[in-house]
Amino acid sequence: MxxxxxxxxxxxxxxxxxxxxxxxxxxxxxxxxxxxxxxxxxxxxxxxxxxxxxxxxxxxxxxxxxxxxxxxxxxxxxxxxxxxLGRTFQITSLFRSLTVIDNMIIAVQALHPCHFVFWRRAQRYRDVTARAEALLEKWNLADRRNELVKNLSYGTQRQLEIVMALAGExxxxxxxxxxxxxxxxETHLATDIIVNLDxxxxxxxxxxxxxxxxxxxxxxxxxxxxxxxxxxxxxxxxxxxxxxxxxxxxxxxxx
Amino acid sequence: MTFWIINTLNGLSLAMILFLLAAGLTLIFGLMHIINMAHGSFYLLGGYIAITAIRLTGGFIFGAIVAVIAIAVIGAIIQRLFLARLYKQEMRQALLTLGLLFIVADIAFFTWGGDPLLVPQPPLLQGAVHFWGIVYPLYRVFLIGCGLVIAFCLWAFLERTTLGAIVRAGMDDEEMVRGLGINVPLVFTGIFALGAALAALGGVLGGPLLGMFPGADFEVVLLAFVVVTVGGLGSIRGAFLGSLLVGLVDNFGNAWFPQLSLFTIFVPMVIVLALKPTGLMGRV
Amino acid sequence: MNRTSIYAGIFVAIAAVLGAVLSPYDTGLLTQMLIYGIFAMSLDLLLGYTGMPSLGHAAYFGLSGYAAAILTLKLGWGFALAAPAGLLVAVVAAALFHLLALRTAHSYYLMITLAFSQVLWSVAVSWTELTGGDNGLPGVKRPDLGAWLPWSFATTRGFFYFVLIIFVVAAFALYIFVKSPFGYALRGIRDNEMRMRALGYNVWAYKFTVAMVSAFFAGLAGELYMYLNSFISPSSLSVTVSAQVLMMILVGSVGTLFGPVLGAGIFVLLQYVLSTYTDRWLFVIGLIYVGVALYAPEGAFGLIRDRMRTKRSARP
Incomplete structure (x- = not known):
């Protein structure tokens, strides 16, 4: 920095x-x-x-x-x-009724200038979608892209919990x-994620x-x-x- | 001066009726987190049943007892049969009680008709009291007294009895109470029935003044909602203070700005919620 | 052309044809369905998308109808002024009310929305000089848009096509709205408010804005309803209307746009069919509520969609 x-x-x-x-x-x-x-x-x-x-x-x-x-x-x-400042929660704190990719889009657009736009579709902001996809790719969640969060295993939810906190850079x-x-x-996997953070x-x-x-x-x-x-x-x-x-x-x- | 005294007393007597409703609402919410839309139905049915019972037998006290017991039983049945099945699903519980409100409103309309019916005043309490040159209906004085006595009893029940202590603990931490091996479902049913009975009593005691008519259920439950919002959900003391505030404001509002009607009760609500969003004694 | 626009095209085509072939009475029912459809979608923005359970949505419906009627009848304003002014009244009322309502905890929202609408209802009943009291305000002529839409709205059929155009525009606007970044944020708030704040969303601003948008569309429906009947009365502000619109989206589906429209259609049909057999409409509404509460809280359509989506994504 x-x-x-x-x-x-x-x-x-x-x-x-x-x-x-x-x-x-x-x-x-x-x-x-x-x-x-x-x-x-x-x-x-x-x-x-x-x-x-x-x-x-x-x-x-x-x-x-x-x-x-x-x-x-x-x-x-x-x-x-x-x-x-970003954070994760002790009790998994995700958007349970949405898909993994939608969770990521919400997380990515939070600090994007488009976050209050209601006259254009979210898809139009390709940089947001692309970044959401890239994060899922990077942290090995790309194949769960379209699953509803509430159907994910607990371990995967914890993983997404961290990846979502990273979305806002x-x-x-x-x-x-x-x-x-x-x-x-799973602890091993999560330790890996944290140790490998930038x-x-x-x-x-x-x-x-x-x-x-x-x-x-x-x-x-x-x-x-x-x-x-x-x-x-x-x-x-x-x-x-x-x-x-x-x-x-x-x-x-x-x- | 006479204007002030009479309207204050009128406001207080309305406040006592509201308190009977709000106390039950707030207990039920505090313990079970149910926003009981059907609370107005208990009030309406209580009044109507009392009217029928008094017509059949002629006794006010008998009518009151029949109405209160009947509604307590109905309340217990509703809680056991429906609400217990929707434990901790707040939206569904609210919708269910809203449905019951409509059903009861319809049944009451087809049973007792659309014209306003007054609960007959007990003969002993007809007439007026005279003081400072003011003539004031004895029944309203009795009503204020009743409200105060019931408020005291509720306070004593919650603060001085074991069962009351269990209820208070349940409002703070239900899991803890379960852990103590207390039969929580039974406490729930009991408190729901108590709340229903209080609302019915409100109907019986308020009936000679306000009358029973289609829509009375909405009217009182709306005022009771404002009371618990102002007083703070889950607090008996808040319900009492809120009732006084709303009863008085509604009365003076109606005296001064009749065409604005209920709009005046929004004023205390705005002020209280602007200063303290959880209500005067709020805990949530 | 994606699938949604094909479905939308089919829907509009069917509605347009029905409007041409049905009897005036049935066309009137169809008009009602579209108006209630707009109304139901507006409530679903709050309940289904943001998780704000309003039990007083009739407030905006009735308020803007009353405002437009009063401005037309008492001040002699034309449609081009009175109609937008009516919408503005609904939006401003929503803004003022939510300055208060959003300060309080979630549990209070159901109660104070009901209180808010009941207060307006009681004013409509008692302020007789302005509102006509229980008798309401009759005699607001349907608009005449002359050059823009060169057909008369005086006939049921003529007015139907006007409502259809408004419906299509409103539905399209709402579709973009829920698909926008803002719409995504609303769903996030519904699912997990705390996480949204931690991510950097100003949750209050979203709720405040969506309340005004919702009031705008509810007000739009209310004005159309007033013009349809050339009449408005306190019942348009009643809790029965609030409960009915809530029922439409519960029966249709919570958290979709098409579901509430479907629910509105079912509701109008049901009311029509049942009114020939029974006058115990309140009882029926009550039973539906109890049934929905006990058995199908998310609405039939919502449950089906949920399952389909899971199945699709479960495949490798």
Whole structure:
């Protein structure tokens, strides 16, 4: 990217309360361009809340979010996509009654100037269709092109979930438990997709599967009870003794 | 001054009738997520059945009891027979109850005719009360009292009884209640029947004032919808506040701008929803 | 020529021939079918394509009919002014109403759309000086387009061909609309609003716009209906009308354009056939609703199409 030195994501002193509960508490994070960062932690550590605040689904109680140098704290969810932010959802979030290609077309045209056009047919925008087809081709979904999404296997749906997030050419990608519910073979496939992502794309992911997280990420942030408790390379985190305690307390989390 | 007092009291008595409807609507929605279009039918049938029962026996209280029990049973049957089958399919449930509304409207028209019928006032409550130089119908005072007593009973039921605690918990987290080994389908049926009974009671008590006629079902259910929208779906307290607001505004609106009719109730709705989209006490 | 335009051509040809050979009474029924067809398609934009279940769609139907009638009768406006003004009234009403309605949660939409239309209905009943109250407003002459369409609309047949032209234009416009990028976005919103927002769509703007487009076509149908009968009354705003149009798309099919038109045709026929046997029309509507709710929520046509598409794509 030409904006050398601008960090894709800077989160400073972010907190979010639900009623009296602090779901995230004074969290600060900085992602370098091209970095792959995994957030780990037990259930209720605040990972998903952090994601939803960064994404714009829920507003923070205090603190700021900068995306590629722009203050995004007050921007509505849909405006953050224009800053280059894309995300996937933990619970598969697709257009279930539409075909695979229509899902992709909707995803591709989102940031295309034609997205509000209602006086011409979508087919006329060949660049949109072509890009949708190309993405399916690239990620080996081309042969499922005309299938209704609700008829796809769960693994394929998870795959489409990621490919759809790539449609808007995000430069910062949030992946919310991309491996959740996948078989060992499918986890392998999904890991491959993420590892092979363009290095221009900065990735922040939540992962329960520690083995997968350690193989994908080049840095790890560990959260507990809404706070960041450790940060470092996978090797450093493995040695961190405080984490053993947290995981022992929280029980096994490799679901 | 007299104008203000009389219209305030009139507004309050309408509010009590609305509360009886809105309380049931909001309980049913809060627990089962059903938008019950047929709620107006329960009101209409309740009033009509009371009229027939009173004609046959002459007793207001007897008529009221017959009507309320009959509608509670009908409500329970509808819930068991139809709505339970469409569990968690909100659009289908709304359409089903809309269909029932039409069917009941048709049956009522062919049974009781198209002319407005008043539920006879109990003889004890005929006459008027005198205060500050104002003569005011005793029945309306009784109606306001009844509404307050019922509102208190509902509050006490929800806040002070075990069953009420189960209902409140079910509104927050149904899965959790199921997990406790509580017979949730039975609670659903019970609450639906309770809601229906309250609507019927609204018909019986409101009948001497508003009368029963084809279209009365739509009229009250519409007002009750506005009440729960303003008050917030799923909240009894919201239903009470909403009823007061809508009852009063509708009454004064009719007094001041008769040709705008119901249009005036849009005013509080716009104001409340503009400030708080979930309604005054809303949870969804 | 693709398949859709061939079907459309056949449909129009059949309608045109029927209009020439049927009795005036039957031509009147056919006109009604086309008008309700436009009305039903307009509601399907909201319900079927965007997932906004409106139970007050008669509001726009009646409102623009009333507006055009009032402007013609009370202010003496001509067709060329009154008709567009009527549509504008419906669109503005939809915009104002949705400024409010789109603030609230999804669950409220069904209730406040009903409330909105019932409020307008009650105004039509009680503002007698303006609306004629229960008696309605009779005596709006059908338009005469002289140079543009050189035949008289005074006869049932003449008016039918006018409605047919409007229907074809409206259906074509709606066809482009649902196939456009905007139409794709609507389907995305119906299926998954949160994902749409994450992808960068301003969901509010789409809902707001589609509500106005839908009101425009509902208003168009309402005006045609008013001109067909040279009369408008509060019943055009009633919940019965809202429920009937909703029924057309449920019986036809949700989320298609042809389905609602089919539903409108079935509805008019059914009403005609049943009215000779029974006056218990409400009962019939009620039964249909209960039946649809229990057994066929997506509409027969929608289910068939769904299955066909799956089969086609299941083949290697």
């Amino acid at each position: 030409n904006e050398m030195g601008v960090n894709p994501l800077v989160v400073s002193h972010l907190s979010r309360n639900f009623g009296g509960v602090r779901a995230i508490d004074d969290v600060s994070l900085e992602l370098k361009p091209g970095e792959r960062r995994a957030i780990i932690g037990t259930n209720g550590a605040g990972k998903t809340t952090l994601f939803n605040v960064v994404n714009g689904q829920i507003p923070p109680s205090s603190g700021e979010i900068h995306i590629f140098g722009q203050n995004a704290t007050k921007r509505p969810l849909h405006a953050r996509a224009a800053l280059g 995000p430069r910062l990608l949030l992946l919310d438990e991309p491996m959740a519910g996948l078989s060992a073979a 290095r221009d794309i900065t990735v922040l992911l939540i992962e329960h599967d520690l083995a997968a997280a350690f193989s994908i990420a080049d840095s790890i942030t560990a959260m507990d009870q809404g706070r960041i408790v450790a940060e470092g390379t996978p090797d450093e985190i493995r040695k961190e003794s405080s984490l053993q305690k947290i995981y022992a307390r929280g029980g096994a989390t490799n679901s």
